Amino acid sequence: IDYLYRYTRGKQPILSRTKTIRPEINNKVVENHAAEIVQFTSGYFLGEPVTYIRRGEREGASKGIGSLNDMMFFANKSSHDKKLATWMAIAGLGYRMALPNKKFKKDSDESPFLLDILDPRHTFVVYHSGFGHRRMMGVQEIYRYNEAKVLTKFCCGYTDTHYFEVEGQTVKVWKPHTLNDIPIFEYRLNEMMMGSFEPAVPLLDAMNTLMSNRVDGVEQFIQSLAIAVNCEFPEDITLTDIRKAGMISLRSIGENKADFKVLTEQLDQSQTKTLIDSMYDEVLRICAMPSRSNGSSTY
Numbered sequence: 001i002d003y004l005y006r007y008t009r010g011k012q013p014i015l016s017r018t019k020t021i022r023p024e025i026n027n028k029v030v031e032n033h034a035a036e037i038v039q040f041t042s043g044y045f046l047g048e049p050v051t052y053i054r055r056g057e058r059e060g061a062s063k064g065i066g067s068l069n070d071m072m073f074f075a076n077k078s079s080h081d082k083k084l085a086t087w088m089a090i091a092g093l094g095y096r097m098a099l100p101n102k103k104f105k106k107d108s109d110e111s112p113f114l115l116d117i118l119d120p121r122h123t124f125v126v127y128h129s130g131f132g133h134r135r136m137m138g139v140q141e142i143y144r145y146n147e148a149k150v151l152t153k154f155c156c157g158y159t160d161t162h163y164f165e166v167e168g169q170t171v172k173v174w175k176p177h178t179l180n181d182i183p184i185f186e187y188r189l190n191e192m193m194m195g196s197f198e199p200a201v202p203l204l205d206a207m208n209t210l211m212s213n214r215v216d217g218v219e220q221f222i223q224s225l226a227i228a229v230n231c232e233f234p235e236d237i238t239l240t241d242i243r244k245a246g247m248i249s250l251r252s253i254g255e256n257k258a259d260f261k262v263l264t265e266q267l268d269q270s271q272t273k274t275l276i277d278s279m280y281d282e283v284l285r286i287c288a289m290p291s292r293s294n295g296s297s298t299y
Helices: 002-008 033-045 061-074 077-091 198-222 239-244 269-286
Strands: 093-100 113-118 123-127 135-145 151-158 162-167 170-176 184-188 225-229 247-250 259-263
Touching: 002 033, 002 077, 033 077, 033 198, 033 269, 061 077, 077 093, 077 113, 077 184, 093 135, 123 184, 135 184, 198 269
Parallel strands: 225 247
Antiparallel strands: 093 113, 093 184, 123 135, 135 151, 151 162, 162 170, 225 259
16 A cells, blocks of 8 residues: 555656666656546545435434534545545555544534544554455554554544554553444455555556656657777777767777767657657556547546
């Protein structure tokens, strides 16, 4: 999950690439389509706030549904939903926590509960392995200072009856609570718990390589090497000096005359662009996003 999060932020493998030939020209271009896919997925999934409606004709249901929507509004649930959808698009998982609002006052613009979206890199839910796979506990990892004033990782969690804190392998807190439930809930983007762009990561890496090579091609054309055939340079000029000047010295054998020319070779940008566009369309298909080139929908 941390890898996918950093990938979305632009920390992708292309940034650590090396070149053995002309290593001084080594452009590292991140074409961050991962962030584009995450933004599209979360916006499409929860572009508008979730509202609750009545089902059935039970008396008094409309008033209760209205009160519930007001509570969600006061708890700022719409912004929490957007954050939850973003984590789901990145990691394939998202976690919400709900706790009672101890400062709640009746007839005030407050909600009787508080909501928070937890970082899935430091949160997990344990499920029963038997029929129904019911939740057994929800746990969040946090860092704080222990009794010895040392910054330590604590695993803080809930069962349906108790709250606990574990430091290392020592249970520091184990006390009952009155929630009658586990307040940490897990949401999955799909059954495989994969991020929205995760299946297309190899293609995204290949696109970064192609884009970097395109920029290298332009720079290598601008910094083309000059070839001096059968020419003499002063003795104090070394091969390193010649290379820094963008030149190569070659000595011919026989009656050949000295020659001086620029060695240039351009990358076929049109064919490269065609390949990148084709790979981008494949990424959109794999990630179930609308195709922009032909206007067709994805499968």
